[in-house]
Amino acid sequence: MGMSVEARYEEFWRQSIKQLNEVVKATGLPIAPDEKGQYNLWYDVRELRLRFSISVERIKRFFEGLKEGKIYATRCRRCGRYYFPPQIDCPYCKTSDMDWVEISGEGELLTYTMINTKPLTYSHYPDYIVAIARMREGFNVLAWLRVNDPEKVRVGMKVKLQVTRREPEGYLTYEFVPAEQ
Amino acid sequence: MRGVAIVGVGHAKFGRRTDVNLGELAWEAVKEALEDARLDQKDIQYFVVGNVGGWSAEPLPAVVIGEYCGLNPKGTMRVEAACATGSAALYNAYLAVASGMADIAMAIGVEKMYESPTPTVVEFIGRAGNYFWEFENFGLTFPGYYALYMTAYMNRFRATEEDFCRVAVKNHYYGSMNPKAQFYGLRITVDQCLKSRYVAWPIKLYDSSPITDGAAAVILVSEELARKITDTPVWIRSVGVATGTANLSRRSDFIGLDAAYQAAEQAFKRVGIEHRDTWRYFDVADVHDCFTIAEVMAYEDLGFVERGMGIQLVRNEQTYKGGLIPVNLDGGLKAKGHPIGATGVSMAVEMTKQLRQSVEPRDRQADIHVGWALAHNVGGTGHYAYVTLYSLDKDGSPKVKPKR
Numbered sequence: 001m002g003m004s005v006e007a008r009y010e011e012f013w014r015q016s017i018k019q020l021n022e023v024v025k026a027t028g029l030p031i032a033p034d035e036k037g038q039y040n041l042w043y044d045v046r047e048l049r050l051r052f053s054i055s056v057e058r059i060k061r062f063f064e065g066l067k068e069g070k071i072y073a074t075r076c077r078r079c080g081r082y083y084f085p086p087q088i089d090c091p092y093c094k095t096s097d098m099d100w101v102e103i104s105g106e107g108e109l110l111t112y113t114m115i116n117t118k119p120l121t122y123s124h125y126p127d128y129i130v131a132i133a134r135m136r137e138g139f140n141v142l143a144w145l146r147v148n149d150p151e152k153v154r155v156g157m158k159v160k161l162q163v164t165r166r167e168p169e170g171y172l173t174y175e176f177v178p179a180e181q
Numbered sequence: 182m183r184g185v186a187i188v189g190v191g192h193a194k195f196g197r198r199t200d201v202n203l204g205e206l207a208w209e210a211v212k213e214a215l216e217d218a219r220l221d222q223k224d225i226q227y228f229v230v231g232n233v234g235g236w237s238a239e240p241l242p243a244v245v246i247g248e249y250c251g252l253n254p255k256g257t258m259r260v261e262a263a264c265a266t267g268s269a270a271l272y273n274a275y276l277a278v279a280s281g282m283a284d285i286a287m288a289i290g291v292e293k294m295y296e297s298p299t300p301t302v303v304e305f306i307g308r309a310g311n312y313f314w315e316f317e318n319f320g321l322t323f324p325g326y327y328a329l330y331m332t333a334y335m336n337r338f339r340a341t342e343e344d345f346c347r348v349a350v351k352n353h354y355y356g357s358m359n360p361k362a363q364f365y366g367l368r369i370t371v372d373q374c375l376k377s378r379y380v381a382w383p384i385k386l387y388d389s390s391p392i393t394d395g396a397a398a399v400i401l402v403s404e405e406l407a408r409k410i411t412d413t414p415v416w417i418r419s420v421g422v423a424t425g426t427a428n429l430s431r432r433s434d435f436i437g438l439d440a441a442y443q444a445a446e447q448a449f450k451r452v453g454i455e456h457r458d459t460w461r462y463f464d465v466a467d468v469h470d471c472f473t474i475a476e477v478m479a480y481e482d483l484g485f486v487e488r489g490m491g492i493q494l495v496r497n498e499q500t501y502k503g504g505l506i507p508v509n510l511d512g513g514l515k516a517k518g519h520p521i522g523a524t525g526v527s528m529a530v531e532m533t534k535q536l537r538q539s540v541e542p543r544d545r546q547a548d549i550h551v552g553w554a555l556a557h558n559v560g561g562t563g564h565y566a567y568v569t570l571y572s573l574d575k576d577g578s579p580k581v582k583p584k585r
Binding site: 012016034035036038039041044054084085110111112113114115116117118119120121122123125128130132139140141142143144155166173 | 197199200238295298300301303304307311313314315316318319320321322324325328329330331332333336378379380381382383384428429430431432434435
């Protein structure tokens with residue numbers, strides 16, 4: 001599989017910065033032609049890195065569930081609506097009175113795609129199938145579908161939702177597998 | 182509310198515009214719009230800038246453009262509605278004039294996507310949905326979102342990849358004649374499209390709109406001023422606006438975009454027409470073809486034809502000039518290019534020129550019978566939708582086109 005995503009990412013930027021430094025050294029300015037060699041571009045000397053931190057405090061039960069091998073949805077105690085992804089507020093009842101219910105895991109594939117051109121932060125994975133399935137409870141879930149033979153994937157096929165460990169990062173998430181597997 | 186008309190339009194060349202910066206690119210469109218309306222910056226009382234950004238350096242694009250284009254000290258704001266940002270800018274300027282807050286306003290759409298490397302742009306657009314639940318763990322990409330619709334649509338209506346390639350061929354055909362288009366001069370064949378690589382199966386590279394830099398601008402005025410400025414004001418007769426869920430998993434089906442349907446419903450209701458067989462009322466339309474599947478769903482969400490019949494319009498070439506309803510005679514997003522924040526304003530420019538019958542070359546000028554045009558602009562994957570109806574008539578409902 002070669003380089004980790006971090007290594008690829010660092011390499012990508014290291015090369016750009018190296019070139020930039022060489023240009024500044026040679027010409028006294030961070031100016032060089034564009035990719036096609038046509039027009040002059042000022043290559044930014046300031047870097048902005050973005051990694052966000054997102055609160056999961058009120059839905060931490062979901063992540064505790066993953067550790068127990070369970071996948072939870074929330075269900076409003078007043079109107080009975082299911083929420084997946086789970087959320088703690090029911091905007092329709094204007095209440096925050098939710099049950100955490102384990103998902104049956106039984107679903108039927110509504111649609112899918114295989115991501116061939118991947119985002120840089122996903123470039124270390126082989127091409128992956130993203131699928132949406134309707135669960136027995138009536139709501140949908142979006143996740144990767146793990147299959148041996150992508151040719152055999154069909155709209156309407158039965159799938160099972162399960163907890164998995166996403167490697168190489170090693171964190172818990174969820175995925176679909178064919179039901180008969 | 183009072184009548185609002187477009188009296189000036191400007192459009193920069195779309196493409197990889199590394200020869201200009203953000204302000205210079207916007208100025209190309211702003212200058213052309215001012216000249217077209219024979220107005221001066223001092224006449225513009227309010228301007229709004231549609232720009233998504235993130236991939237470009239300026240975090241406050243509206244003020245940068247205001248300064249560069251000499252629009253200071255007039256008020257402004259920057260708006261965002263993903264790929265429908267341009268229509269959001271137009272809508273905001275429309276509201277300013279319709280409400281009486283301004284008599285003359287300008288909507289500017291501009292995007293500089295080549296200020297970041299392609300992987301960064303792919304990363305940004307992949308997050309255009311619900312970042313936490315659908316990107317962080319599952320790495321969807323923009324073509325990936327639409328591929329989920331294409332798979333479901335093909336399965337439900339027995340459409341083929343070849344059908345969708347025919348949309349790309351049509352839009353390249355018209356884009357090849359549009360000097361402002363990114364793919365000016367570049368026609369493609371069905372075979373070329375079918376052989377292009379998959380980016381998110383079943384979507385191929387040639388099903389997809391490109392990464393684009395571009396700008397467009399329109400000047401809107403009140404009904405009191407319109408005829409003093411031009412003999413051919415183009416009236417914004419109706420705008421429908423709607424949203425869809427951020428999470429794609431919360432959609433009930435994947436064969437149409439509910440937000441676009443809802444926006445169309447509102448837009449049609451306001452001018453007193455039913456939301457069916459709507460191809461009869463419009464001489465020409467621009468629809469949001471970020472991917473070929475999007476154009477086919479647009480035909481159906483807009484009620485040109487019934488659900489599942491959009492693919493028949495394509496097979497029978499009924500959306501070419503001379504067909505039931507000519508669509509994307511400017512090349513569409515597919516061949517004209519898709520500078521996210523500029524696209525909706527670019528559609529307004531094109532619909533205005535079509536209704537004025539001033540499109541060159543004439544091979545991409547639609548025949549104007551009833552004087553009505555429609556623009557359909559979707560943000561994200563049906564996260565936002567804007568449907569805007571344009572007319573040469575200030576009042577009255579659309580009439581049915583004469584039989585050909």
